Amino acid sequence: MTQSHPRISKAVIPAAGLGTRFLPATKATPKEMLPVVDKPAIQYVVEEAVSAGLDDVLMITGRNKRPLEDHFDRNYELESALQKKGDADRLAKVQESSDLATMHYVRQGDPKGLGHAVLCAAPHVGHEPFAVLLGDDLIDPRDPLLQRMVEVQEQRGGSVIALMEVAPEQIHLYGCAAVDPTDDGDVVKVHDLVEKPAAADAPSNYAIIGRYVLDPHIFDILRKTEPGRGGEIQLTDALQQLAADEKVGGPVHGVVFKGRRYDTGDRGDYLRAIVRLACEREDLGPDFRTWLRSYVAEEM
Numbered sequence: 438m439t440q441s442h443p444r445i446s447k448a449v450i451p452a453a454g455l456g457t458r459f460l461p462a463t464k465a466t467p468k469e470m471l472p473v474v475d476k477p478a479i480q481y482v483v484e485e486a487v488s489a490g491l492d493d494v495l496m497i498t499g500r501n502k503r504p505l506e507d508h509f510d511r512n513y514e515l516e517s518a519l520q521k522k523g524d525a526d527r528l529a530k531v532q533e534s535s536d537l538a539t540m541h542y543v544r545q546g547d548p549k550g551l552g553h554a555v556l557c558a559a560p561h562v563g564h565e566p567f568a569v570l571l572g573d574d575l576i577d578p579r580d581p582l583l584q585r586m587v588e589v590q591e592q593r594g595g596s597v598i599a600l601m602e603v604a605p606e607q608i609h610l611y612g613c614a615a616v617d618p619t620d621d622g623d624v625v626k627v628h629d630l631v632e633k634p635a636a637a638d639a640p641s642n643y644a645i646i647g648r649y650v651l652d653p654h655i656f657d658i659l660r661k662t663e664p665g666r667g668g669e670i671q672l673t674d675a676l677q678q679l680a681a682d683e684k685v686g687g688p689v690h691g692v693v694f695k696g697r698r699y700d701t702g703d704r705g706d707y708l709r710a711i712v713r714l715a716c717e718r719e720d721l722g723p724d725f726r727t728w729l730r731s732y733v734a735e736e737m
């Protein structure tokens with residue numbers, strides 16, 4: 438691909454899910470607001486978009502998601518209370534999330550699946566390539582993935598998805614890609630995609646993890662995509678069409694990620710993310726590690 442592409446600046450974050458795996462915590466609180474150490478999970482995701490150069494963020498929300506909007510907005514009452522106390526550190530923490538990015542919100546209304554959520558972004562995105570970041574996937578900030586995907590999209594055009602090799606017994610939890618190697622070690626060409634196949638039917642052990650850089654043609658396809666797995670409009674099904682027919686907005690490439698990723702939508706992985714990130718924090722880590730060592734020694 439030699440044509441020049443517009444610089445990618447928009448990130449879309451679907452956040453309309455009900456978070457039933459975390460009930461009762463998510464009865465009145467969006468799952469995206471659950472803290473990972475002392476920051477809501479969603480803030481890591483917005484920070485990741487911003488570090489990849491995408492500071493226009495559209496969140497696809499739904500009912501009961503007001504706390505998300507409040508979190509990325511100013512809180513004058515709290516700010517002035519902290520100012521009066523002269524607590525500059527905490528004031529900076531409060532202001533950090535509202536200064537991060539230009540935030541936009543649209544409601545999904547009917548929860549008709551991830552593909553439908555992404556389609557809700559069409560009027561905002563327009564005709565540029567854009568990124569989609571799923572809130573349940575937390576990518577360790579030290580292992581940048583999205584930046585690499587943006588770079589690959591700028592070089593090769595089309596769409597780019599994030600892939601990770603998983604154990605065969607895990608593949609039914611993910612979209613799965615059949616791929617061919619390219620001359621870039623971490624980049625593969627995607628020629629087939631299946632949403633959550635049974636292990637026996639999976640074309641590979643490459644799982645889609647929740648980062649996508651998409652060609653805007655995806656919207657035309659999503660408008661015509663019939664409900665697929667689980668009766669939902671699947672983003673994977675629309676991507677499958679892009680991969681199958683390069684004339685409608687393909688190709689689709691995958692960046693193979695080998696870094697640290699946590700599925701914060703899974704309770705076990707959520708706890709692992711908290712322990713790992715807490716251990717590595719300069720302020721909390723030293724004391725926490727000492728306690729953890731002795732706790733493990735006593736318990737095991």
Ligand code: G1P
Pocket residue numbers: 551571573574610611612613632633644645646647671672673
């Ligand atoms: C979604 C996608 C799936 C992808 C996964 C990554 O599924 O449909 O293709 O592998 O995110 O986290 P969900 O986990 O929302 O059911």
